[in-house]
Amino acid sequence: MRTETIRSIFWRGKDADPAANPAPELEPATSDVQKTAWQPRAALFFTVFLPFALGQYMHALLRNVNAVLVPDLVASLSLNPGQLGLLTSTFFFSVVLAQLPTAYALERHGPHKVQLAMLLLAALGALMFAYGQTLTQLVAARAVIGFGVGGTMMVAVKAISAGVVAERLPSSVGFLIAFGGLGSASATLPVRRVLELTDWRGLFIALAVLTAAIALFAWMVRPRKSAAPTGKAPTAQALLDVWRNRAFRKTIMLVLLSHTIYWGMQGLWIGRWLSDVARFPEGTVAYLLYLSMAAVIFGAIAVGMITEWAKRRGIAPLDVAAVGVAGFVLVQCAVVLNHSPTFAQLAVLFTLVGTITGIEYTIVQQSLPRELAGPASSCLNMLIFIGAFLVQAGFGQLIGLWAPDAVGHYPAIAYRVGFGVLVLLQLPGLVMYALERRAASGVAPILVVEEDFGKTA
Template identity: 90%
Template sequence: MRTDIIHSTFLRATDAHACPADNPAPDVARAASGAPKSAWQPRAALFFTVFLPFALGQYMHALLRNVNAVLVPDLVASLSLNPGQLGLLTSTFFFSVVLAQLPTAYALERHGPHKVQLAMLLLAALGALMFSYGETLTQLVLARAVIGFGVGGTMMVAVKAISAGVVAERLPSSVGFLIAFGGLGSASATLPLRRVLEVTDWRGLFIGLAALTAAIALFAWLVRPRQGGAPATKAPSARALLEVWRNRAFRKTIMLVLLSHTIYWGIQGLWIGRWLSDVARFSEGTVAYLLYLSMAAVIFGAIAVGMITEWAKRRGIAPLDVAAIGVAGFVLVQCAIVLNHAPTFPQLAVLFTLVGTITGIEYTIVQQSLPRELAGPASSCLNMLIFIGAFLVQAGFGQLIGLWAPDALGHYPAIAYRVGFGVLVLVQLPGLVMYALGRRSASRMAPLLVAEEDFAKPA
């Protein structure tokens, strides 16, 4: 990923964010006189002290969220887990992320993004260490919950810190770059970790992940700006969350995108890999490679979504319309999985993750559609809904697959996955239908509104 592209995202907001207008710093003053060095330095400082530390936090969030997708054979062999238990173990991450939302929001109000990032990642490192020493399903579930709680607020903290230094029209690209770092973490949780497992077991792997998480936490703390930072915001109260829920723009957004977002996160971190193993009968090495390609696609998909959203907005196309096209494509990919056409299995695995990145547009739509005073509560509310849904999808999908008996090799039948993905398609269709009906109603009303305005004009 080219850092000069990311640097340009911060170009217009840097001077106002870095230095007060009435007392510019020497570098900014030299920038005004045309010196190229000073034009680069504020953007570079903002990138390395604000964007990169929080993007690395998002990297660890995705890595730790998806690590179980590659570890399934090892965990099943160690603990003899059935699909329901496997779904519970992995989905516990999402449930604990939900629990982390409000505490993270209150901590942000009191201590700011960098202190919260440090505490969260150190807690996640402790959870990874606990996981490496877990001997029973209960111990591993508890450790997984600690990990989820530790990285549960990374997106909220990142958006909070970065939005202070980015102009509003650049927010979609900024969020896209954040999600791209998450895609890099997801990709690292596949083939690279499978290579690590060739020299150590899953317990040694988690010790290494604990060390890496702690190192990123310390890096973020050491490079933090020594003054300034994101402006203080009020932590979301129950009343504010209720006000967000009553907001029509918020409800329209989640009605269309929320279910697809939860399905994307709940399935791609575990069940796509199991589908490739059980139905396509690929080896674990091949599964890891396809998951690597899938997760790597997130990087390009996330950046593309941000750029397409900005391009569409300049041409009068609303972000919600872009989201509708993407969600429809995501549902079509799932329909193709239900059809069970074996030659297309590898392509469908990659397309599920690539097209699913469109669901990340939800954060941008919510931030841009709601009043500024509701932006923080809206992010908290959205995160809670997404992770609750992802928990239910990941655990529920495992329970559904478990209704069928495995064969002698432990593979579950294709019909189990076809039914599972069919159910997912059915629950997403009402949102698309309601969006289409709303668009049709709005188009019918538009000429009437124009005529009413013309009638009201004085002669």
């Protein structure tokens, strides 16, 4: 990325061109970032971006760590696929429960205080997981972890959108998701290396310490002055207004299911597919998962840059999303075909192409009225995590309909059927999008300009 592009993301200096970088319309300030209009990029990076990016790092690390721990957890607790899916997917259900309380606390106390409280709670959950002895105890600990990191994306987008120019928001969110990709990558091969030194209980003690350290760092670098709290929270009416918004409905119709499948599958079942169907040893599985999660970093940055490039050429973000979702579905179709020489490549492509689903956050932030931005983030997060919970738990139940072989591997047909169901679930959204675009414009969907997308009900 060019130096001036990085500068434009984290710099609001006196030499900035107001015409080239118009100030975004924002919600009422929650920190002195909004009150001080011109700040050097270093200050914005260390006080606004980095603390919340590290929170997203821990969110992704704790969400995906079970993918590598499956053999250890199964050996300790004798879990079947349904129980394994329940244990891991509890994280998503707990994140859903965290959305409204986090949104209220965010408006009342600001992002830095909320980040501190959330991550300390997640650290407590990690300690509970380390000392859990039964499935019930581990499920409860996983729920506490999920509740603790459940609002990191919402808090980060809230803080970062107030510190960058509006047209650079896609790139900023892309870098934020890239930090999440770094966390996901850390949950694979690095975790496998740590397990050579300790067991999974020792690992979670270390994760608890790391989470608490990041929480304290975020608190220490916070701005020392803050605006008066608003005390506002998303109301039922506000959430209903979000749902009635045409732009919001069009976005989730196309992207939501793919987003939930991407999150629900990458943190558990892609690894099990590599083990059960491709028959890779656990070390190779951890390495491929590492490559897959590392691909998220490059994919997230690329999505942000491509979205900005397309916007300058009159291509709407939703059209970019449509192309990406279609590619993501094609990757899943290839999994259904079960072509064994491409198993490793498909595992990486699943996460690389799936990063396009993160564009939902940018589209929602840019297309809805300012007063609906906060409730829209809460509503979107709830829908995504409810879906991810259902995908991760439901896929486990589906795989469990088949019997494992003598060494515990489930048959390829189970996974082919499972991925086939996922493909069928996503096709209606793509078809409806294409039909609506064609009917509205009379041209190929990719040529529709953003102004048409921005119309609301």
